[in-house]
Amino acid sequence: MGSVVHVLLLILLALRALSTAAGLGGSRPTSNPPPPPPWRHHVFISHRGPDGRRNFTDHLDSALRRGKRVRVFRDDVDLRRGENITEAISRAIEESMLSVVVLSRGYASSEYCLDELVKIMKCRNSEKGHQPFPVFYKVSPDDDVADPASSGIYKADFDRHKRMYSYERVNGWIHALRSISHISGWVIDDHT
Incomplete structure (x- = not known):
């Protein structure tokens, strides 16, 4: 549970900083109403269901929703x-x-998760400034995520993906995983 609290606090700080930078926090001196926020959700959680349910992902989701001030998808x-x-x-x-x-461990086995990650990384590079926060849950950012097609626990998944999907799609997944492996995140090995 300690890992969830640590991640939760950092996410809430990031939300506050992003809201302030976008001019959504604090009071405005003019009488004009503030513009509507460009976001419908504060946090999108990308996960492979069976790996995190009743565990880290459920605890994080519950903690974020608890105060009803953070809109989670x-x-x-x-x-x-x-x-x-x-x-x-x-x-x-x-x-x-x-x-x-x-x-x-099972994230890369799901083409849906990998497609989400590609979309997240594209949004990161957009004008909206979407910010991804990786949680390396029982995987290594360097050994498993940074080179998924050549080594680590994702290799067998990518061997299968290469037989089933186009080169362009698989290459996009590899690029997205490599990109997120270079973003500072949290490595969680415990049984949170």
């Missing part, structure tokens, strides 16, 4: 029935101030 909780999953998740990422990417 998590696919297994917030997708509405009948929505196109791919479109809804893409829109939710675009409409989020930041993403917490929980890179777990």
Whole structure:
């Protein structure tokens, strides 16, 4: 639980800093109402469900939602029935101030998770300034995530992906994983 608290505090500080930088925090001296925030969600949580449910991801999600001041989007909780999953998740990422990417042992086995990560990294480089925060949950940023197609626990997943998907799509996933491995995040090895 200590890891969740540490990550939660840093995320809340980042939200405050991003809101202030965007002019959304504090009072305004003019009588004009403030512009609507460009974000519908504060935090998008990218995770592979079976790896984090009833564990780190559930604790983090619960802690963020507790005060009802942080709007969280998590696919297994917030997708509405009948929505196109791919479109809804893409829109939710675009409409989020930041993403917490929980890179777990099974993350790279899911093409949906990898597609989310590609979208998150594209939004990071957009004019909105979307900020990803990686959580390396029982994986190594250097050995597993930085070179997923050549070594580490993601290698077998990428061997399979190379047989099933186009070179461009797989290469995009590899590039996104390499990019996020270079962002300072949290390495969590405990049983939080």
